[in-house]
Amino acid sequence: MGVGGARLVVEDLLVVVGASVVVVVVVGFVVVEEGNILPDVVLLDKAVLTTFSSSSESDSGESTDSSNFGLGVEEVAGYLPHGLHLFQTWNKRSVVRAWIGPLAIFAVGSAEGVEVVLGSNKIIDKSREYNFLQPWLATGLLTSTGSKWHKRRKLLTPTFHFKILEDFIHVFNEQSAVLVKKLGEKVGQDFDIFPFITRCTLDVICETAMGRHVNAQSNTDSEYVEAVYKMTRIVQTRQSRPWLQPDWLFRLFPMASDQSRYLSILHGFTDQVIRERKIEFKQRNKEQQSGSLKEEDEEYLLKKPRLAFLDLLIEASQDGKVLSDLDIREEVDTFMFEGHDTTAAAITWSLFLIGNHPEVQEKVSEELTRVFGDSNRPVTMADLSELKYLECCIKEALRLYPSVPLMARELMEDTTICGYDLPVGSTLMIVPFIVHRDPTYFPDPESFKPERFFPENIQGRHPYAYVPFSAGPRNCIGQKFAQMEEKVILASLLRRFHVNSLDKPEDISLLVELILRPRDGIRLHLTPKMQHC
Numbered sequence: 001m002g003v004g005g006a007r008l009v010v011e012d013l014l015v016v017v018g019a020s021v022v023v024v025v026v027v028g029f030v031v032v033e034e035g036n037i038l039p040d041v042v043l044l045d046k047a048v049l050t051t052f053s054s055s056s057e058s059d060s061g062e063s064t065d066s067s068n069f070g071l072g073v074e075e076v077a078g079y080l081p082h083g084l085h086l087f088q089t090w091n092k093r094s095v096v097r098a099w100i101g102p103l104a105i106f107a108v109g110s111a112e113g114v115e116v117v118l119g120s121n122k123i124i125d126k127s128r129e130y131n132f133l134q135p136w137l138a139t140g141l142l143t144s145t146g147s148k149w150h151k152r153r154k155l156l157t158p159t160f161h162f163k164i165l166e167d168f169i170h171v172f173n174e175q176s177a178v179l180v181k182k183l184g185e186k187v188g189q190d191f192d193i194f195p196f197i198t199r200c201t202l203d204v205i206c207e208t209a210m211g212r213h214v215n216a217q218s219n220t221d222s223e224y225v226e227a228v229y230k231m232t233r234i235v236q237t238r239q240s241r242p243w244l245q246p247d248w249l250f251r252l253f254p255m256a257s258d259q260s261r262y263l264s265i266l267h268g269f270t271d272q273v274i275r276e277r278k279i280e281f282k283q284r285n286k287e288q289q290s291g292s293l294k295e296e297d298e299e300y301l302l303k304k305p306r307l308a309f310l311d312l313l314i315e316a317s318q319d320g321k322v323l324s325d326l327d328i329r330e331e332v333d334t335f336m337f338e339g340h341d342t343t344a345a346a347i348t349w350s351l352f353l354i355g356n357h358p359e360v361q362e363k364v365s366e367e368l369t370r371v372f373g374d375s376n377r378p379v380t381m382a383d384l385s386e387l388k389y390l391e392c393c394i395k396e397a398l399r400l401y402p403s404v405p406l407m408a409r410e411l412m413e414d415t416t417i418c419g420y421d422l423p424v425g426s427t428l429m430i431v432p433f434i435v436h437r438d439p440t441y442f443p444d445p446e447s448f449k450p451e452r453f454f455p456e457n458i459q460g461r462h463p464y465a466y467v468p469f470s471a472g473p474r475n476c477i478g479q480k481f482a483q484m485e486e487k488v489i490l491a492s493l494l495r496r497f498h499v500n501s502l503d504k505p506e507d508i509s510l511l512v513e514l515i516l517r518p519r520d521g522i523r524l525h526l527t528p529k530m531q532h533c
């Protein structure tokens with residue numbers, strides 16, 4: 001740990017008295033760098049301590065299962081600001097060694113270091129923290145590695161082609177309209193917008209990934225939607241609690257049987273949809289081949305279904321020769337997992353920041369009026385390219401509050417990063433929250449300034465200084481999809497409502513989970529703009 005000769009600063013010492021145990025934990029201490037010794041920090045999730053006694057609440061405000069042992073909402077406020085302070089104060093060379101219990105990880109905080117990691121074709125292996133996703137996602141694109149990942153990435157890239165994404169704009173518009181209607185009922189009240197946005201993005205991803213309506217916005221009791229929430233929470237819980245990590249130990253906890261129950265709902269639903277879509281796919285092909293349906297026929301157009309990612313996978317599967325049903329399932333499940341919470345967080349943080357900056361909101365409104373006048377027609381592809389200022393707001397919100405707060409990789413060979421020789425087997429952590437606050441690239445980094453992303457202002461900026469969608473070969477395959485979805489939903493909402501944030505950035509406690517969340521939600525007050533709602 002390189003403590004020799006170094007000065008030890010004890011920052012925090014907590015004593016927690018549980019029902020029958022006394023736990024004494026050093027929450028964070030820093031060994032200040034001397035000579036060539038890496039700066040060390042011991043990070044211990046405060047959640048471990050606080051959730052021993054807390055009764056937990058889910059996003060929708062419901063209590064979570066008894067099997068969570070009260071380990072629900074995590075209390076890690078201060079964790080990221082603490083990390084930021086560390087980089088700024090002690091590490092001039094951009095790598096910090098962090099200890100999570102007995103495990104050492106190396107956090108990379110500078111654009112130069114991030115480039116070495118994310119730009120590499122070799123450092124593509126995910127760290128062990130991603131393993132807890134595997135019961136649900138198996139080894140789909142997010143969690144796979146090596147040649148499997150290479151082949152899948154090549155196979156899946158065309159499914160995110162611009163032409164295909166164009167078809168999804170109808171879904172974005174339709175679900176935005178439902179959202180606007182639901183929010184209309186909240187006008188004049190102070191409320192947390194996050195659950196509303198999450199249900200909207202869930203509806204979007206179910207329809208675009210699987211071609212199925214789960215109506216999460218209207219039907220808050222959907223078993224599938226509930227299982228998505230619960231399974232995500234179990235993964236997070238395991239990631240932050242060492243005693244739940246070995247499978248043999250995890251199986252001793254009731255949470256393991258909850259996991260089995262949620263998995264059978266999640267996999268059962270995807271399996272059924274795959275079966276049904278395959279039958280529809282074969283039927284369609286048969287009718288086309290027999291000539292009973294021709295593309296120019298009206299009947300064909302009426303019958304023509306909206307294609308979902310799943311249909312493209314079924315087509316690419318070549319009847320099981322290239323992809324089996326299980327292969328298809330892991331990719332669809334991956335889209336379901338990766339494609340809704342991330343976007344929901346991004347939209348919510350954008351609203352929070354816009355609602356805190358009247359001058360920015362004014363400019364967004366002017367742009368929306370310029371593009372749409374006072375009509376309430378749906379958003380078109382052409383409109384999206386006109387909404388340039390809104391796009392800058394979205395980018396700046398993702399800089400300050402990147403939906404994916406951490407990414408981790410495992411080194412398969414010795415590697416030098418920013419002058420440090422890191423050994424094979426090391427876990428590397430990239431923390432966009434910290435990378436995005438480097439004053440070298442983003443002067444006055446805490447301020448929300450959409451103009452940072454004006455074309456003239458991004459010139460010359462280090463390409464790895466801004467990585468909300470990761471970068472390099474393992475970047476986010478859904479980036480374009482997400483940007484389109486965000487724009488349509490935000491434009492739809494901001495055409496109808498004036499948004500006022502009830503909390504300031506300094507009042508918000510951040511939760512570092514699989515995504516970066518506000519601990520107590522985002523409280524907004526909406527005022528209708530004109531006759532539309």
Ligand code: HEM
Pocket residue numbers: 141142143153334335338339340342343346402403404406407408467468469470473474475476477478479481482
């Ligand atoms: C604002 C929204 C989004 C953000 C900020 C985001 C961010 C990211 C990040 C940072 C990664 C890299 C993760 C890592 O290395 O551990 C990633 C990967 C991925 N994302 Fe997204 N994402 C978003 C939306 C989406 C959507 C809508 C989809 C699918 C419809 C999607 C699908 C994926 C997949 C499949 C990967 C794995 C790619 C690979 O390893 O080849 N994402 N995303």
